[in-house]
Amino acid sequence: MSTHTSDSEGSNSDSPELDPDFVPHRTVIPDNPSNKPLTRLQNKTNLNLNLLDKISLIDLNDKNTILKPTNVMANNQQTVLSLETAIRLVPQFNGENPQDVYPFFSACDFVIKTVDEECRPILLQAILTKLAGKAFAITQHREIKSWNSLRELLTVTYCAKRTPGYLQLELSTTRFKSGETIQEYSSRVEKLLHELCNVSTSKRTIAEAKAVHDYIKETTLTTYIEGLPDSIRNIIKSRNPSTLEDAMKESLEEEKIFLSNKETRRLLQNKSKYCKNCQKNNHNTNECRYANRSIDTGQNSKPKNSNTKQETCAYCKKAGHSID
Secondary structure (H helix, E strand, O other): OHHHHHHHHHHHHOOHHHOOOOOOOOOOOOOOOOOOOOOHHHHHHHHHHHHHHHOOOOOEOOOOOEOOOHHHHHHHOOOOOOHHHHHHHOOOEOOOOHHHHHHHHHHHHHHHHOOOHHHHHHHHHHHHHOEOHHHHHHHOOOOOOOHHHHHHHHHHHHOOOOOHHHHHHHHHOOOOOOOOOHHHHHHHHHHHHHHHHHHHHOOOOHHHHHHHHHHHHHHHHHHHHHOOOHHHHHHHHHHOOOOHHHHHHHHHHHHHHHHHHHHHHHHHHHHOOOOOOOOOOOOOHHHOOOOOOOOOOOOOOOOOOOOOOOOEOOOOOOEOOOOO
């Protein structure tokens, strides 16, 4: 009896009814193809594994501690340029056109901030090699140890020394000159505009500089249209361009149309003229300078008659006289 009891107890020890984690119902999921009953512990483990499989870009250390996603860590890192790339981004500057110093400053400020700090001394020497002409002569015999000192030196030398008020007055009084093209007039206005913006926006925040720049461009649009020649100004006014760039573009197009019409009128006017003397169509016959010109052929003198016999003296036999 005892043996039977022990055998039954031994056989019942493997029975799932004695498992404290046994789930009374049978659960079938795709990850359990054997269709065997799952314990609570096994079900919990499978759920955790499925959850970890679905999480991307997450690293687990040895203690199963979840770290920050790698993409977040990458976004927090500052972009760093290689030294070779930074050097290629720096433009040449020869000092011939003072306005070119501002793009040079912008490029150098950018590369200085985006390279490793240990590479900045080498980058500064590379920037110095980008200087040529007058700009190179200014820095040739100076000891420059930082980008800020080089920037200050070039600022003193090339940046505009005229006040914003003076530049504003000069810009507002700019007008189209006789014999000038629209392209030349537009270039003069743009040069004054850029100089005024650079002087007015220095040492300002980005938001303040943008507001000042937009205001100056808006007032320059009115000045530009008022300074156009009469043949183009009224047409541009009627179109009411919204930006300075649009006004300049439309002015150039109108100038081309005006010059084309002028040439057409000239050709039509010349086509109605024709000279019968020289067969040219740029003047009439009565305007020809060759009309009254006479060619000297000896017509004004008495023509010599080759049939007239010359007198000969009957006595001395010499020509030119007679015996009488």
